[in-house]
Amino acid sequence: MSEAALPRPIARGAWPGIAWALRRDLRLALRSKAELGVQLLFYVVVVTLFPLGVGADPTLLRALGPGVLWVAALLASLLSLPRLFAADFADGTLEQIALSPYPLPALISGKILAHWLTTGAPLAVLSPLLALQFGLDGSELVALAAGLLLGTPTLSLLGAIGAALTLGLRAGGALLALLILPLYVPILIFGAGTVEALRAGLAAGGELSVLGAALLVAAIGAPLASAAAVRIALD
Amino acid sequence: MLEAQDLAARRGDAQLFSGVSLSLGPGAALFVRGPNGSGKTTLLRILAGTTQAAAGRVLWRGERVGPFHPALRACAIFIGHAPALKDELTAEENLASLAALHGAPAQGPAVLEALAAWSLSRQRALPARVLSQGQRRRVALARLWLLSRPLWLLDEPATALDDAGQVTLRDALAAHLAAGGIAVIATHQDLPIASGAPQSLLLA
Amino acid sequence: MGSNSINWFKFASPASFFPVAGRLARWFAALAVPLAAAGLWLGLVVAPPDAQQGDAYRIIFIHVPAAWMSMFIYLVMAAWCAVSLTLNARLSAMMAQALAPTGALFTVIALWTGALWGRPAWGTYWAWDARMTSELILLFLYLGYMALRHAIDEPRRADRASAVLALVGAVNVPIIYFSVKWWNTLHQGATVSLTAAPKMASIMLTAMLLMTVAAWFYAIAVAMVRVRAIILERERRTSWAGALAGAAR
Numbered sequence: 006m007s008e009a010a011l012p013r014p015i016a017r018g019a020w021p022g023i024a025w026a027l028r029r030d031l032r033l034a035l036r037s038k039a040e041l042g043v044q045l046l047f048y049v050v051v052v053t054l055f056p057l058g059v060g061a062d063p064t065l066l067r068a069l070g071p072g073v074l075w076v077a078a079l080l081a082s083l084l085s086l087p088r089l090f091a092a093d094f095a096d097g098t099l100e101q102i103a104l105s106p107y108p109l110p111a112l113i114s115g116k117i118l119a120h121w122l123t124t125g126a127p128l129a130v131l132s133p134l135l136a137l138q139f140g141l142d143g144s145e146l147v148a149l150a151a152g153l154l155l156g157t158p159t160l161s162l163l164g165a166i167g168a169a170l171t172l173g174l175r176a177g178g179a180l181l182a183l184l185i186l187p188l189y190v191p192i193l194i195f196g197a198g199t200v201e202a203l204r205a206g207l208a209a210g211g212e213l214s215v216l217g218a219a220l221l222v223a224a225i226g227a228p229l230a231s232a233a234a235v236r237i238a239l240d
Numbered sequence: 241m242l243e244a245q246d247l248a249a250r251r252g253d254a255q256l257f258s259g260v261s262l263s264l265g266p267g268a269a270l271f272v273r274g275p276n277g278s279g280k281t282t283l284l285r286i287l288a289g290t291t292q293a294a295a296g297r298v299l300w301r302g303e304r305v306g307p308f309h310p311a312l313r314a315c316a317i318f319i320g321h322a323p324a325l326k327d328e329l330t331a332e333e334n335l336a337s338l339a340a341l342h343g344a345p346a347q348g349p350a351v352l353e354a355l356a357a358w359s360l361s362r363q364r365a366l367p368a369r370v371l372s373q374g375q376r377r378r379v380a381l382a383r384l385w386l387l388s389r390p391l392w393l394l395d396e397p398a399t400a401l402d403d404a405g406q407v408t409l410r411d412a413l414a415a416h417l418a419a420g421g422i423a424v425i426a427t428h429q430d431l432p433i434a435s436g437a438p439q440s441l442l443l444a
Numbered sequence: 445m446g447s448n449s450i451n452w453f454k455f456a457s458p459a460s461f462f463p464v465a466g467r468l469a470r471w472f473a474a475l476a477v478p479l480a481a482a483g484l485w486l487g488l489v490v491a492p493p494d495a496q497q498g499d500a501y502r503i504i505f506i507h508v509p510a511a512w513m514s515m516f517i518y519l520v521m522a523a524w525c526a527v528s529l530t531l532n533a534r535l536s537a538m539m540a541q542a543l544a545p546t547g548a549l550f551t552v553i554a555l556w557t558g559a560l561w562g563r564p565a566w567g568t569y570w571a572w573d574a575r576m577t578s579e580l581i582l583l584f585l586y587l588g589y590m591a592l593r594h595a596i597d598e599p600r601r602a603d604r605a606s607a608v609l610a611l612v613g614a615v616n617v618p619i620i621y622f623s624v625k626w627w628n629t630l631h632q633g634a635t636v637s638l639t640a641a642p643k644m645a646s647i648m649l650t651a652m653l654l655m656t657v658a659a660w661f662y663a664i665a666v667a668m669v670r671v672r673a674i675i676l677e678r679e680r681r682t683s684w685a686g687a688l689a690g691a692a693r
Contacts, residue, residue, distance in 0.1 A: 025340055029326075036328040097322025100290060106314045106343040166612055170605050176595045184588045184609060187581045188616050191623035198627065219619075230612055233529075236308055237604040239290050252598055253681055292600075 022107030026115025034123045041123050044085050048128055051077040052135050063140050070139030071149055071200035074132055075193050078125075078153060079160065082189075083182050085124045086164040087171075089116060090235065094172050103239055110228035113235065117158075117165050117228070125157025145200050148209040152199040155216040156192045162220075162227035163188045169234035192219060241265055242287070242391060242422050247296035249282045256282055257443050258295065264439070266390075266420040269413070271427055274443035280426035281321070281395050283443065287424060288318035288393050300391075314343070316391040321399075323380035327369035331360055331379050334368055339386045346386045354385035358408055373400040384412055392416060392423040458535050458675040459684045465675075469668035476661035483654030491648050500564040505648075507557035509656040510550045511575070513663060514582060515617070517547035521589075522614035525607035537603035538678070540610065541593060542671035546663050548586035554579050574628040578621045585613040599678055 034041060055073045056066055093099035102112050132153050133146040141149065167185040171177055195216050199209040241264060248258035256279035264270055272280045285291040287298060289305065289312040298305050305312050325334045332351055339346040346354075355364050358378040363371060368379065377400045384392065392413075398406050413423060487505035494501040521543045528536035558576050559569040570576070589606050596602035679685045 021343075025337075029337055032333075033326060033328055092326075096326065097320060097324040098326065100318075100320065100322075101324045101338065101341060103290065103308060104288065104313050104316075104318055105341045106310070107341070109308070166608075170592060170609055171595070174595045176591070180588075180591055180595055183584065183591055187584045187588065187620065188612070190581060191616075191619050194623045194627040226615075230608060234605060234608050236290075237601055237608065240292060240307075240601055240604075 019108050019111035022105070022111035023115040023118070025107065026102075026112045027119050028115075030116050030119030031122065034119065040088070041127075044081055044124055045127055045131065047084060048077055048081040048131070049135065051080055052138070056138070066138075067140040070136055070141050071145075071197040073139065074136055074149060075153075075156075075197045078128055078132070078157060079186070079189050079193060081128060082125065082157065082160040082164055083178075083185065085120070086161075086168045086181060086185075087178060089120050089161075089165055089168045090172055091168075094238070099172075099235065100239055103235060109232040109235065113165065113169075113231045114224075114228045117161050117231075120165075121158045121161040125161055126154070129153035129157050141200070145203055148199040148203050148213075151209070151213055152196040152216060155213060155220055156196040159192050159216070159220045159223045160189060162223040163192075165231040166227055166234060169231045169238060172235070172238040192216065195219075241301055242424070243299040244287065245297050245299070247283070247286060247298070248294045249279055249286060249291070250294045251279075251282065255294075260296070260441070260443070262424075262439070262441060264422045264424070266422065267417050269417055269423045269425065269438040270441055271425055271438055272441045272443065273427065278443040280443055284318070284320070284393050284395050284424060284426050288312065288316055290318070312391075315389055316393055317342070317384060317387055317389045318393045318395075319380055319383065319397060320395045323376045325368040325371075325376055325379060328367060330365050330367055331355060331371065331375075332364040334379055335382055335386065338383050342383075342387050344387050350386060354382045355379075357385050357412075358382045359404060374402055374405060377401055378405055378408075381409060381412075384416070390421050392421060392425075394423065394425045396426055396428065398427065398429055456533060456535055458538065458679050459682070461535055462672060462675050465668040465672050469665045469672070471665075472661040472668070473665035476658045476665060479654055479658035479661065483651050483658055486647060486654065487651035491645065491651055497565050500561065503557050503561045505651055505655050507554055507561060508652055509659045510557065511554040511579060512656055513659045514547055514550040514554050514579065516660075517543055517550060517663060518582065518585070518610075518617065519614065521547060522610045525610040528603060529607045529611075534600075534603070534678075535675075537607060538671050538674045539667070540607065541603075541674055542667045543663070544586055544590050544593075545670070546666050548583060548590065550659070550663070551579060551583040551586060555583065572628070574621075574625040577628070578624045581620050581624070582617065585617070589613070 052073060055069065055077075059065060059069065090099060093102065103109055105112060129150055133150050136146050136149055164181075164185050167181045167188075170184065171181045174180060195212045199212040199216075202209050202212055242262070243264075244260065244262045246258075247260040249256040260283065262270060272283060274280050282291060286293045289298075289307050289309055292307050300309075300311055300315065303311060324338065326337075329337065332355065335354060336346055336348075336351050339351070352361070352364065355361055358381060360375065360378055360382065363375055368376060371379065377397075381397060397409055401409065413425075416423060483505065488502055491502070493499050521540045524536045524540040524543070527533060528540065555576065558579070562571055563569050589610055592609055593602050593606045596605055676685055676688075
């Protein structure tokens with residue numbers, strides 16, 4: 006045994022676990038930057054497809070805008086979710102993560118946070134730019150971006166449950182979509198609803214509060230459910 | 241310290257093994273042998289806590305430990321077939337990361353020392369992607385140097401190791417056992433141990 | 445739903461539950477038939493035509509019980525999933541597996557009859573109202589559960605993974621329902637409850653209740669039959685199943 010590595014009490018808390026996972030996953034993501042660019046590009050392309058499909062009538066686009074931007078965000082989230090656990094599962098790292106003395110939900114929270122920072126957050130920041138194409142104006146852009154900032158973490162959190170449940174399965178991506186999209190419906194409704202509320206003359210605060218509440222609940226419940234699912238997948 | 245009573249395992253519908261019992265005290269080593277598919281890996285994974293046994297119990301220091309039990313997670317190192325290395329990280333970063341994951345963040349010099357012990361000093365800044373199978377196995381085993389845990393669970397650790405690597409492994413094992421640790425090793429080949437007579441378990 | 449409050453743990457093994465399930469299936473099927481006959485007779489023959497919708501409204505005697513059962517079965521399924529996870533019980537997981545297709549079927553019936561009702565009553569097959577949309581999402585939840593089970597080869601992993609999914613879904617069902625309801629009011633102004641039943645004469649209520657209980661008993665009977673098949677398939681390597689097959693030969 007090496008003298009430099011003296012036996013030390015083992016760290017166990019939740020915060021070090023979150024920090025470890027966040028740091029490692031961010032480092033890994035930054036080393037494969039091309040992948041991240043592709044996901045953002047996917048979002049842009051999907052958003053662009055809608056006007057091509059329904060015509061460029063400004064009134065129609067303005068009405069569709071929030072919904073389109075949100076649905077595209079959902080699809081982009083679904084596309085990026087397998088990345089959360091699949092690579093770790095394949096090279097045996099996920100097993101080591103599950104065997105770590107740190108609580109598994111904490112480690113998973115760190116991974117989800119890193120995932121959101123590299124997928125949902127850039128998307129939310131980019132959305133006002135794309136929303137201009139649909140003729141949304143100032144306050145609507147703010148409401149949309151705020152909604153996406155609050156909603157995309159929840160998408161990552163809920164999606165993690167699906168990603169963990171479908172680890173290593175052949176049907177993978179399509180099955181993940183089937184499992185997760187029903188859970189996404191409330192987020193979609195309230196997210197797009199922020200702009201609808203503004204258009205109806207109300208403030209968007211109500212919808213944003215709901216999104217915030219959903220985020221809090223998901224932040225606590227989703228890592229627990231995902232941890233259970235990961236352990237089941239490793240069995 | 242490590243006891244198993246009447247363990248049974250299934251894979252799908254088929255029964256892998258049943259009635260497996262073992263008892264290991266400090267300084268004891270157990271070699272698990274058997275043909276391919278006899279359940280060596282499954283047994284190790286049951287002891288590590290990643291797989292649920294179909295029947296039987298595992299006891300660590302007298303306490304019953306089920307899957308993912310905190311006591312096992314704090315006291316055992318499990319090194320399976322997959323070396324658990326990230327392709328994008330260097331050997332050094334991988335090792336430091338794994339040590340930190342298991343609650344023993346290692347400083348730079350300690351990591352380098354561990355790599356040196358396994359003859360990987362020149363590969364330390366190379367991404368794991370370009371390492372050979374044998375080198376990846378060494379990086380995985382270098383963890384043993386950094387984490388001092390009483391229980392080692394190794395699944396075919398000598399795979400892809402050359403003669404020098406096997407010597408290092410043998411020495412590490414001997415030191416671990418001499419310090420009172422326990423090792424359960426699934427293996428095809430005979431791993432010579434310097435001291436004591438290791439127990440042997442054959443899964444048919 | 446197939447729970448024996450007497451001596452529960454005795455029936456927790458698939459082998460001992462197998463004959464019980466057979467008896468339960470026969471009993472509940474026998475009870476369901478007269479109940480359904482009575483309910484249909486009351487609803488289709490005895491109950492008066494509605495002032496606004498004429499005879500077209502009569503489809504609610506199938507639509508409403510089916511919708512209620514689709515939601516009830518999901519809750520029961522989720523409850524069995526919870527039991528199977530906490531007690532690590534195979535039979536509970538098999539019960540959940542047996543219930544899912546029946547629940548999905550009721551959801552489809554509810555959606556289909558809802559559409560058939562919508563056409564004569566409001567001129568459109570599908571009006572995106574809150575209840576129908578929630579029912580559609582419930583169908584996706586059922587299909588997702590069944591798809592996940594089907595995609596996992598190893599039975600115990602399939603049990604546990606789909607149990608987690610069912611529980612996550614169960615927690616979300618009320619959330620989804622309320623958010624869809626909110627969405628509906630936002631986009632359609634004043635709430636128009638498109639699936640509101642006409643003013644219920646007591647005879648209509650009786651017919652509906654009879655049909656609901658009939659549907660419930662039918663669901664139990666079918667679940668019992670299905671769980672027997674599941675038990676046989678999953679326990680086929682055991683000696684008692686082999687003896688059963690031998691005796692049948």
